[in-house]
Amino acid sequence: MTGDEGVRLLGPAEIRGLAESLGVHPTKKLGQNFVHDPNTVRRIAAAAGLDDTDVVMEVGPGLGSLTLGLLPRAAHLHAVELDPVLAARLPATVAEYAPGLTDRLTVHHRDALQITAAEMDPAPTALVANLPYNVAVPVVLQALANLPSLRKGLVMVQLEVAERLTAAPGSKIYGIPSVKLAWYASSRQAGKVPAAVFWPVPNVESGLVAFTLRPQPETAVPRTEVFAVVDAAFAQRRKTLRAALAGWAGGPAQAEIALRAAGVDPQARGEQLTVTEFAAIAAHRYREPR
Template sequence: MTIRLLGRTEIRRLAKEIDFRPRKSFGQNFVHDANTVRRIVSASGIHRTDHVLEVGPGLGSLTLALLDRGAQVTAVEIDPLLARQLPATIADHSHSEINRLSVLNRDILTLMPGDLTDQPTALVANLPYNVAVPALLHLLAEFPTIRTVMVMVQAEVAERLAAEPGGKDYGVPSAKVRFYGNVRRHGMVSPTVFWPIPRVYSGLVRIDRYETSPWPTDEAFRDEVFNLIDIGFAQRRKTSRNAFADWAGSGNESAERLLAASIDPSRRGETLAIADFVRLLQRSNEAALEAGKQQEQVRVT
């Protein structure tokens, strides 16, 4: 059976039938343009063999397009009214595809691997504006099985996520998402394809997780790297020597650690790539380990 995608009129009709009013607190803006959801799904590169995690499915526009691709879909919806309605909408628009859909009424920021029977291989979502970055970082951290991410976010957030070191939009989110994989933009989305119409444009961002990570990915190492990123961007105009002074112990020691990691101490944090932050941590850990060995040798002798 051919899946019927939702249009503007049907979105409004569905909302009226279930007495639903979009809530700003949940960042609820729903896509009603079939070409837009097809574009998102196509750019994601998902296949029939994928298990897609969708965040904030709302009334089901993108959900239907994902199912039309042949993928298995787990939709996580925080709004209980929408979570209850979604299976009925999917069944009404495609009787046979409902078997490939699971719906969870959950806050995405609390979702863990144990909550799912099968682990997702892709994340495709129109992320709520108010939790876009925290949700993205949480899912990348907790679900290493996710290999591909295609998200629609506020245009400003899309620019930050995809920004390169040294640019005005480059910041903490830019560096942290690159801990997991390669990031690139996939164009803009007009506010007119949403209901209600937001005041800003949206942007598409794709993240492809590294096939083989260039660095350790365990939680402890990641937390240490992310701490360095937070320090490096805490005061953007400071030189790295001064920015990392508290972490390193002194201005001189900070400079020595940076030089050991092949980083000019006069560079600012906003120019450091994720590889620089990783290398700084690794060289510092190696130096600390060597210093510990020397102290042990002195103690023994």
């Protein structure tokens, strides 16, 4: 099992051996499902579209399967791992399986939802990760909000989450994650990953989501104000926007005024609007005297 630049990748025997030596028993609480198929690792590493200047942030490296596939393709890799046992072991695994690339790795024993840009030097340009299912969306959105150096990403998430993140307006699964990711980036589904390549085998399929950062919508309204409209619109997604945004706007009449000022039909529903339209609605209220 050979990877780029003499790197050896982890297969089923290596994964189970490492876990046994560490006394690691994968837990649902931490969303631990370890990839044990080298071909899948190569596929994900290639799909990430990295160049030799990219600095990768990998969330939840676990036993190091994907880490070993990414290191030859990146200038540096920040591995952010919550589990103290796994975080402590990762440098030794890289030294054993990718001995020439140890200087490219920095391990952060941290919660990915709390890590800051100041803690990562050099600054990350790409988020590439097999994300725990239970925190996938918050991790992606938090990274995009707090790491201005990011340019692109490829994340593996539950297939249903992948579909929601990349959904377009008008779709039944278009919702808060779809709109908020669209605020930062263009995104697309980049393939499915079968359950059989994981240990333990999850009871759902996984999907890859690729995204590329783009200029945020042109508006003087802070992101938090726009996201407040999004949250309100989808909190009661069966209702018209006139009704759903009443609490946010101060009443149905005020909501209708804001909607009409933004060129949005008050009888429309949140799932029909683009992120730009949500920003236009927020802009009307934001400009009003408080």
